[in-house]
Amino acid sequence: MSPTVASLLCLGLWLGQKIPSAEGELFRPSIRAVPGPVVPRGAEVSFSCQGPQGSKSFQLWEDENFLLQINTTRGEAAFPFSVKGANAKGHYRCRYWQGPGWSEFSAPLRLLVTGFFCRPSFLVRPGILVAAGETVNLTCQIFLASGISKLTFFLLKAGVPDPLQFQSTEEKVANFTLPSVKAEDAGDYSCIYLVEGRRRASDPSEVLRLEVTDYTTDNIVSLSLAGLVLLILGVVLAEAWYSHRGS
Numbered sequence: 001m002s003p004t005v006a007s008l009l010c011l012g013l014w015l016g017q018k019i020p021s022a023e024g025e026l027f028r029p030s031i032r033a034v035p036g037p038v039v040p041r042g043a044e045v046s047f048s049c050q051g052p053q054g055s056k057s058f059q060l061w062e063d064e065n066f067l068l069q070i071n072t073t074r075g076e077a078a079f080p081f082s083v084k085g086a087n088a089k090g091h092y093r094c095r096y097w098q099g100p101g102w103s104e105f106s107a108p109l110r111l112l113v114t115g116f117f118c119r120p121s122f123l124v125r126p127g128i129l130v131a132a133g134e135t136v137n138l139t140c141q142i143f144l145a146s147g148i149s150k151l152t153f154f155l156l157k158a159g160v161p162d163p164l165q166f167q168s169t170e171e172k173v174a175n176f177t178l179p180s181v182k183a184e185d186a187g188d189y190s191c192i193y194l195v196e197g198r199r200r201a202s203d204p205s206e207v208l209r210l211e212v213t214d215y216t217t218d219n220i221v222s223l224s225l226a227g228l229v230l231l232i233l234g235v236v237l238a239e240a241w242y243s244h245r246g247s
Helices: 003-014 217-246
Strands: 030-034 038-040 044-050 057-062 065-071 076-082 091-098 112-114 121-125 129-131 136-141 151-157 165-169 173-178 187-195 208-213
Touching: 030 091, 044 057, 044 091, 057 076, 065 076, 076 091, 112 187, 121 187, 121 208, 136 151, 136 187, 151 173, 165 173, 173 187
Parallel strands: 038 112, 129 208
Antiparallel strands: 030 044, 044 076, 057 065, 057 091, 121 136, 136 173, 151 165, 151 187, 187 208
16 A cells, blocks of 8 residues: 555544544444543543444544544444543544444543532432332432522432433422332432533432332331230230249
């Protein structure tokens, strides 16, 4: 390959938006954040773009802005990223080069960078100890001055990289529901909120540990009644014993 042809090919890879798209012919890539899409300000995160084997290059984009390109044929590329206040943006996408052109972009990945606003309050009802099959309601609320038009609240669970639920609202409170909880729903929960337009998230709320028992409400009531009967029986036997000793 002549130096001129090689230079033109390299230029074409870097200016991929000028190359005719192969959309519909190539598999859509996937993107994920490691360790997860919710990270504190100042943390290190890596964006992993997954494509087919034989891909020549991978690109990382932030909204409509090109960020970085990695040339590899491994079928996957990892883009290191340092989360700072100035670059704590929002949606990231990737694509790969194979054959006649660039693939379509991956689905957008929203990066949530925490630590920019005061932590919200976090409540759980009926309580942190619930029976399997019950419905749990989790409330995330903030107390801010007026002037904030729209918020998005996110429900987080420790050990789960992506938010469990999210809710956009013009109110300062969001209610999340866990219906018919199971043993695997037990764990540490928290919440954060995002101020729309600023694309930065709050400090996480306090962590609430939810415990799910194997007992139903009827079981708990039955055990409580059985315990009460045993207590009364014990009192009666104790009185009888003392009466017998005094006679």
